[in-house]
Amino acid sequence: GENVEQHPSTLSVQEGDSAVIKCTYSDSASNYFPWYKQELGKGPQLIIDIRSNVGEKKDQRIAVTLNKTAKHFSLHITETQPEDSAVYFCAWFLFPNFGNEKLTFGTGTRLTIIP
Amino acid sequence: EPEVTQTPSHQVTQMGQEVILRCVPISNHLYFYWYRQILGQKVEFLVSFYNNEISEKSEIFDDQFSVERPDGSNFTLKIRSTKLEDSAMYFCASSYTTNEQFFGPGTRLTVL
Numbered sequence: 001g002e003n004v005e006q007h008p009s010t011l012s013v014q015e016g017d018s019a020v021i022k023c024t025y026s027d028s029a030s031n032y033f034p035w036y037k038q039e040l041g042k043g044p045q046l047i048i049d050i051r052s053n054v055g056e057k058k059d060q061r062i063a064v065t066l067n068k069t070a071k072h073f074s075l076h077i078t079e080t081q082p083e084d085s086a087v088y089f090c091a092w093f094l095f096p097n098f099g100n101e102k103l104t105f106g107t108g109t110r111l112t113i114i115p
Numbered sequence: 116e117p118e119v120t121q122t123p124s125h126q127v128t129q130m131g132q133e134v135i136l137r138c139v140p141i142s143n144h145l146y147f148y149w150y151r152q153i154l155g156q157k158v159e160f161l162v163s164f165y166n167n168e169i170s171e172k173s174e175i176f177d178d179q180f181s182v183e184r185p186d187g188s189n190f191t192l193k194i195r196s197t198k199l200e201d202s203a204m205y206f207c208a209s210s211y212t213t214n215e216q217f218f219g220p221g222t223r224l225t226v227l
Contacts, residue, residue: 032214036158043119043206043218044158089158093214102148102160102171103216 006090006106013080014114021109023090024072032093033073034103035064037086044089048075077111085113117141119219121207127225128197136192136222138207147190148208148216149182151175158206164190197226 005024013019023033031052036044050057050064050073057064063076077084090106120139128134140147149161162172164182172180181193190209194201204223208216 034215036218041220043208043220046215046217049215102163102173103150103158104160105158107157 004090004092004104004106006109008109009107010110010112012112012114015082016079019075019077019080019084019111019113021075021088021090021111022072023074023092023106024070025092026071027092028071030071030092033064033066034091034093035062035075036089036091036105038089038108039086080113082113082115085111087111119207119209119217121205121219121222123222124220125223125225127227130199130226131196134194134197134224136194136205136207136224138190138192138209138219139188140190140207140209141211141217142188144209144211144217146170146210146212146216147182147184148210149192150206150208150218151203152206152221153203161192161205194224197224199226202226 007022011019034049035047037047038044048059048062048064050066052068055066061078064073066073088109088111091103093103119141122137126134147164150158151161152158160173162176162182163170179195183191202225204221206221207219210216
């Protein structure tokens with residue numbers, strides 16, 4: 001299957017606190033999991049990704065964790081700032097699988113950072 | 116930093132008219148994609164294009180849709196006879212390998 005469930009749909013966090021968004025996927029063959037940030041009126045921007053042979057990846061205030069057994073992966077944003085306010089989409093990708101290079105997106109999480 | 120560009124930013128058309136959405140992918144990228152996003156919903160895959168041919172298309176990408184790479188830089192999406200339900204943001208994306216897709220700013224298509 002190609003379903004990606006994403007939770008929560010909306011999240012409000014006090015500035016400086018952490019935010020966690022979780023996605024659950026159904027296809028055990030999935031092997032690439034990017035996270036995209038979409039600001040109002042703009043296209044999705046890749047912020048971090050992880051491959052299935054890695055359990056965690058970190059880039060400054062952003063981290064992604066992958067639990068292959070449970071088929072879920074999470075985005076963690078620490079020390080949140082107002083500019084983190086956006087809609088975040090998880091996605092999955094069957095890689096490499098030539099002829100099937102499509103990203104399937106989650107339903108999105110609207111993150112609001114409260115100053 | 117190289118980026119994907121799209122024109123126009125907003126296209127308004129009458130139902131039944133043809134529209135062409137244009138994209139300039141990042142210059143050394145080999146894989147090209149179109150996605151669409153209906154207002155307030157998630158991004159949906161339409162089509163992927165590699166080596167001058169379609170490599171996969173979704174059920175949304177019916178006979179009314181076509182893609183073309185007419186020269187070495189442009190990548191276009193054509194909708195032959197637009198319907199009201201085609202109103203959406205259309206995003207072009209490109210990648211060098213089959214991951215790390217970079218998205219353009221989108222074209223908002225409004226069908227009246």
